[in-house]
């Protein structure tokens with residue numbers, strides 16, 4: 557309305573017009589008032605209470621409790637879990653640490669994240685599995701469960717009628733993976749592994765899932781990314797946690813940051829940063845995600861396994877480039893006799909290498925990755 561027309565309207569019937577003006581103002585006030593109320597009510601209603609096992613987190617609340625793994629042929633166990641349910645609707649992201657619980661930085665990062673994230677500022681729901689494999693954490697075992705001596709990250713999707721590792725996997729598949737829309741499985745070098753940081757980007761051929769997993773890898777921020785299309789496609793034998801999520805249609809990454817049972821601040825912070833940045837990528841937290849601009853893609857990798865029991869002596873270090881056939885380490889028997897010199901299968905970067913003496917038949921010695929031509 558122009559000044560001119562305003563004046564004209566007032567001149568016509570001042571008293572009546574004044575009344576109209578205040579009525580209009582009141583009307584606008586009430587419209588705004590109801591829009592605000594409706595907005596608040598709508599967003600509160602649209603974000604629902606998140607129920608997980610015995611946990612129930614209302615919008616804007618954080619709840620921690622146990623996920624119970626019932627007893628079977630061996631003892632029961634429990635999984636400490638926190639659900640942070642945002643005030644606003646959004647993605648459901650599961651962040652799992654402690655599948656291998658001698659891998660400490662991801663576990664410590666998980667507890668730090670719990671203290672950092674305010675559910676009132678969160679959109680969506682964050683599920684934090686703090687220590688997925690508690691019996692192994694308590695016994696300080698690497699790789700294996702102390703009851704059934706299975707590797708938890710080889711028995712997915714699990715079996716409720718199986719041994720403890722299989723039952724833990726089954727509960728995680730049912731209660732965590734199936735409830736989430738995206739999954740991060742955080743690892744690092746185990747207690748015996750010297751490892752440079754890297755992420756597994758597992759591709760399944762579904763463009764949408766692969767693309768979101770890729771963006772998650774770029775957002776997590778670890779420079780070396782393995783492009784991995786080698787995982788078994790059998791739903792009943794998906795073996796690995798992240799791959800189980802992907803086969804169920806949920807984008808997922810496996811991250812590796814930290815090594816040798818160490819708890820350096822830098823390792824913990826890198827894991828924390830990665831999760832927060834993936835949350836930004838999904839719009840769960842305010843702010844723009846920083847995506848890696850110059851990742852180093854690894855397009856082929858191979859884990860070399862020991863053919864002997866004995867002692868392993870590494871002669872190359874993590875992160876070193878090794879030439880095909882170059883001796884990476886050697887194995888001696890329990891009397892100090894040389895059993896084998898172990899060479900690199902192809903020229904590439906040493907992603908991890910066993911850095912403590914025990915070596916057992918069938919267990920990993922080192923992993924070599926080939927850097928993709930275009931990312932050199």
Ligand SMILES: [Zn+2]
Nearest residue numbers: 656659743744
């Ligand atoms: Zn691991």
